[in-house]
Amino acid sequence: MQQPYFLRLAAAALLLASASVAQAQTPPAPGESPRIDAIRKAGVLRVGVVNNPPWLVQNTSGSGEPWMGSSWLLGKEFARLLDVKIVPVQVSHETKVPALIANQMDVMIGPLNQNAERAKIIDFVTFSNTSVCMFGLASNPKFTNATKVEDFNQPGITMAYFSGAGEEPLVLENFPKAKLRGVTNSGSVAPIEEVLAGRSDVAPLNRMLWPNISKKVKGLAVFPKENDCQDSKIFAIDAGMGVAKGQPVYLEWLRKVEARMHPELVAEERRMTQQLK
Secondary structure, three states, rough: OOOOHHHHHHHHHHHHHHHHHHHHHHOOOOOHHHHHHHHHOOOOOEEEEOOOOOOOOOOOOOOOOOEHHHHHHHHHHHHHHHHEEEEEEEEEOOOHHHHHOOOOOOOEEEEEEEEHHOOOOEEEOOOOOOOEEEEEOOOOHHHHHOHHHHHHHOOOEEEEEEEEEEEOOHHHHHOOEEEEEOOOOOOOOOOHHHHHOOOOOOEEEEHHHHHHHHOOOEEEEEEEEEEHHHHOOOOOEEEEEEEEEEHHHHHHHHHHHHHHHHHHHHHHHHHOOOOOO
């Protein structure tokens, strides 16, 4: 007996999805990508690494894998699909892009923040972003009454930030109407003392650090509060792996694998974020 129409549609959709996954998992055939041919010949995938929590964290315990985090998870999947060994190439934040261009690695799993200058010389496999949360006292209605980030850009709001930190130019540009307090970094991850003492109503904090700070410091609230601020788009900058330009087939395959792995990468990032100090 013939299946009902809707069941045939469902079966067709399942087959199509399965085919798409298989295609994403299958590396380009020999001769299609010089980079993949070279990786297969060498038997290793050289991945650039630098300690960059929560995406890539060096394991110094002496047991287990040498690195952890979503970047390492994705790098291992590339190597598995290519049937080669993953080999870390240690670099610094200053040398990671030059080393990539100089062919000292096959992919910088980093990750790297994307910007216009870098986009001129490398291509990206985007899988995350950096952004900030705004935090203030849970007892301060000036903070808790905010429904959009623009609510902090008004004369009645005092905003603290660390002078010389990366967010300083963004704070100055986006909150010109607020009273801005540039303070010296005393070793903390954010101007927490300014907020706790009531000298400031609000301050920015890297979204990755908020879950741990919220556990350690009681009486604080965060904006945006949804998903513990991990979906914040404030000052968002895309982040991802980098490859040298001129490798379209290799780049497309890497991006397809990332797309399939994305939910797992998000979950791993969240897990590692919970462990940040």
